[in-house]
Amino acid sequence: MKVNCGALRLADAGSHVELNGWMNRRRDHGGLIFVDVRDRDGVTQIVFDPKHPSFALAETLRHEDVLRVRGAVRRRPAGTENAKIETGEVEVAADELEVLSRSLVPPFQVNLDEDVDENLRMQYRYLDLRRPRMQRNLTIRHKIVKAIRDFFDSRNFLEIETPLLVKSTPEGAREYLVPSRIHPGSFYALPQSPQILKQILMIAGFGRYMQIARCMRDEDLRADRQPEFTQLDVEMSFVSQDDVLEIMESAMIFVWQQALGIPAPGPFPRYRHEEVLARYGTDKPDLRFGLELVDVKETFRATEFKVFRDQAESRGGAVIAVRYPGGATLSRRDFDGLTELAKQLGAKGLVWIALASDGVKSPVSKFLSDADVAAVAGALAAQTGDALLLFADERARALDVSGRMRNEIGSRCNLRDPGRFAFAWVTDFPLFEVDPDTGKPAPAHHPFTAPNDDQWELLESDPLAMRAQHYDLVLNGFELGSGSIRIHKPDFQRKIFAMLGMSDEEIEERFGFFIRALDYGAPPHGGMALGIDRIAMLAAGEENLREVIAFPKTQVARDLMMDAPTPVPERLLRDLSLKSTAPPPKD
C-alpha cells in the first residue's frame, strides 16, 4: 500500500507500506540507521537493520536524495516515541530501499526554516519551496482559493475566464505590452484587471460572475506589490452596494473559517472615507490598535506659538495630535529621531510633549499653557507617562504624516497583535480627486464608478463634491481591494469620459466597444476585486508577498531562477517587426 509520509498512525501497525520521498535526515548509529523520509504531508522514520541487505545502501543516503522504501509499520519501542511529529508513534522497518534520484549537496539546508539570503532562495526556488515554511504557506493559499471557489459556487456564481491578451487602454497603471506578429506595429496589453470584461459579462446576462484572475501592472515593486498578481474578481447584476458588501464579507468570513479554522472575524465595521482619514490619517488603517488622531487646532486659536496659531487660523490648516503610549520616558535624542522621521514622511516638523511623572516637558513648553497641555492630553485620553506628538500643517498633509507616525508608534509599542484580523469597510469615497500634475479632477477609482444616485447634477457644478458608490476592504493596514457600483447608462458613461477631457473620437477609439455594449440593455451592476496574494500573506502571518507566491519577482522585477527577462535573438524581434533601442548590455 502506497502511503504519504504524514499518514501512518498507531492503528497502521502491522501493515506493509510503500513510502516515497526525500531524505530529510539520517541518524547513523553504525549498527542501526534511522532515516526520516519527507514529503509534503510529513515525515516518517525508517529503521534499517544491519542484518538487512538494504543496510549498505542506506549508509550512502544523503540530504535530499529521493527514495522509495517498502517495509512493515510497527509500533516504536516504549520510550522512543516522538511527540513532535504526527507519525511519531510508529516507524517503518525497511524491507526494500530504492534510491530513485541522488541530490547534490544543497546550497542551503532544506530541512530547516532558517533565514537564507533572498538571492539564493530565489535562484534555487525549488529547494526553497521544499522547506516547511513555503510548503505551509502555499497550502494555506490553496485552501483560501478553494474556500473562495466553494463559497461563490454555493451562492450561484459562475467562474468565467477572460483573456490575457486585451486592448491597451493607457490610463492608470503602466501596462505590459505584447507585440502582435500578425499585425505588425500593433500591440496587445496584458490586463491590469478584467474590469471592462466583467462588466460586459453582466451586460451579457451572466448575473453573478467570479474569477481567480491574474493581473499585471508594470509599476515598481513593494513588499505588498508584485508586477503580476492574482485577484478574486467579482461582479453582480441588479445589486446595491450593501448587496456587494454582504457577499464579500460573508466570503471572507467563510474563507477564514475554512482555511484557517478561525472563528468569524465579522461583522466588519464600516467607516466613511472622510471619517477614516480624520481618525487614522489613511484610507487603510490598521485597526488592531487605537491611537486615534485628533485635530486640536481649536485649542491653539489664541496661542503665542505661531506655528500652531497660523494653522489654527487658516481654513485648511490643522494641528493633528497623536498619543505615544509610554513615550514620556523617551530621551531628547529619541524625540530628535522621531522628528527626523516625521520630516522624512513629509512633515514640516514635530512638536512633542512628554507627560513625565516629574512634570510636562517639551521644547516649546514656554509657549504652552497648562490648560493647552491638559486640553490636548484630554482629547487623546493621554495619561502621565505618555507623550503627545503634534503636527501642524495643511490638513491633508498633517493627517497623512500623523497617520504614518501612528503606524510607527504601533510598531514601536508592539501594538499589532499578529493573531488578530481587523477587517473594515471604507465607503463614500470621493468620485474625483484633483490630479496634482494637471490640477484637474481625475477618477479616484476608475471612470466606470457610479456616483451616489442623486448627485449627477454636481458633475458640472462641483464634481469634487461628488461621492462615489465605491468601497474598499481593509485588513490590518493593507488594502485588500476595492469595488464599486458601476455606471450602467451609456449617456452617463459618456458624460464622465467627456468630463475627463476625452473627445468623442477618443471615447470611440478607446472605449467604443464598451459604450456600444452599454447601449444594448445593460443591467445595473457592481462588484469588487480582492488581492488573493495579500489575503494569503496576511492569513499566513507573512510580511511580504514573495512568501505566498511560488515564483515571485525581485524588487527590479526579475526572476532569478529562470533569469528573466533576457534579450532575445534579432530574428525573434524581426518576426514581430520590432527593433531594440536599448543600449548594448555592459560587461
Add this chain to the structure above:
RNA sequence: GGCGCUGUAGCUCAGUUGGUUUAGAGCGCCGCCCUGUCACGGCGGAGGUCGAGGGUUCGAGCCCCUUCAGCGUCGCCA
C-alpha cells in the same frame, strides 16, 4: 529617479579606535567509530578573490569613491 539597510567559509553569523602571527564560531560537507536515535553522539579533516573595481595609508574585512546584487521605503500603482 531619491533615501536607507545588507553583502566575510556551502549556509547563518562574529570580527574592537585601521595594526596579534595562520580571518573565527555553529550548522552543513568529507573520513573513521558508534544498535534506539529523532537538531543522535564521539574523534579527525577539508573549505575564504572578506560582492566587484579603484583610492587613502607604512599597513584595509574595517576609512573614502565607483559599481553590482538583494531587501525596505518615497515617487509611481486610473
